[in-house]
Amino acid sequence: MDNDKIDQLIKKHLGKAGSLIQLLMEIQEENHWLPEEVLNKVSKDLGVPLTEVLHIATFYKTFRLIPKGRHEIRVCNGTSCHVRGSQHLLNKIQELTGIRPGETDRDSRFSLETGNCLGCCALGPEILVDGEHHARVTPAEVEEVLKKYA
Numbered sequence: 001m002d003n004d005k006i007d008q009l010i011k012k013h014l015g016k017a018g019s020l021i022q023l024l025m026e027i028q029e030e031n032h033w034l035p036e037e038v039l040n041k042v043s044k045d046l047g048v049p050l051t052e053v054l055h056i057a058t059f060y061k062t063f064r065l066i067p068k069g070r071h072e073i074r075v076c077n078g079t080s081c082h083v084r085g086s087q088h089l090l091n092k093i094q095e096l097t098g099i100r101p102g103e104t105d106r107d108s109r110f111s112l113e114t115g116n117c118l119g120c121c122a123l124g125p126e127i128l129v130d131g132e133h134h135a136r137v138t139p140a141e142v143e144e145v146l147k148k149y150a
Contacts, residue, residue: 003041005030006027006038006041006042007045009023009026009027009030010023010041010042010045010046012026013046014045014046020042020046020048020052020053020056021056021060023042023046024042024053024056024057024063025062027042028062028063028064032064032067032068032069032070033064033065033066033067033068034057034063034064034065036065039053039054039057066104067104067108068104068108068111069104069105069107069108069109069110069111070108070109070110070149071109071110071111071129071130071149072110072111072113072128072129072130073093073097073110073111073112073113073127073128073129073146074113074114074115074118074127074128074129075089075090075093075101075112075113075114075115075125075127076114076115076116076117076118076120076124076125076126076127076128077090077114077115077116078115078116078117078118078121078124080117080121080122080124081117081118081121081124081125081126082125084124084125085125085138085139086124086125086126088125088139089125089127089137089138089139089142090114091139092139092142092143093112093127093142093146094112096142096143096146097109097110097112097146099111099112100112101113101114109149109150110146110149115128118133120133120135123135123136124136125137127142127145129145129146129148129149130149
């Protein structure tokens with residue numbers, strides 16, 4: 001992420017009390033994570049103590065302080081999907097990407113997460129890639145799904 005884009009986002013939130021969380025969300029949406037130097041810049045430019053910025057960035061699970069891949073894969077491991085074989089999907093994704101939940105591959109192409117429920121229990125097992133639902137996926141179909149995000 002370039003400094004000009006960060007400056008634009010910060011300017012948009014200057015003088016707005018309580019906008020720190022929204023600003024961090026916008027930066028992360030653009031950059032896929034919150035680097036330390038960006039958190040320092042936000043602190044300095046907004047006049048918010050770094051400890052407060054770090055408190056927010058570490059308190060909310062949505063924020064990432066480590067690099068994230070360009071594409072986020074989420075595998076549902078809720079009861080309905082688990083019963084329908086979501087563990088087999090997770091195993092296949094791990095085999096294809098070489099990463100485990102919570103990790104990002106070396107090329108920063110994919111990040112992998114699991115979730116207890118992705119909200120489509122009747123369509124399981126399912127995976128979510130960049131917010132797009134892929135329902136009733138079999139392990140044999142996983143590679144084809146991931147190719148769409150090459």
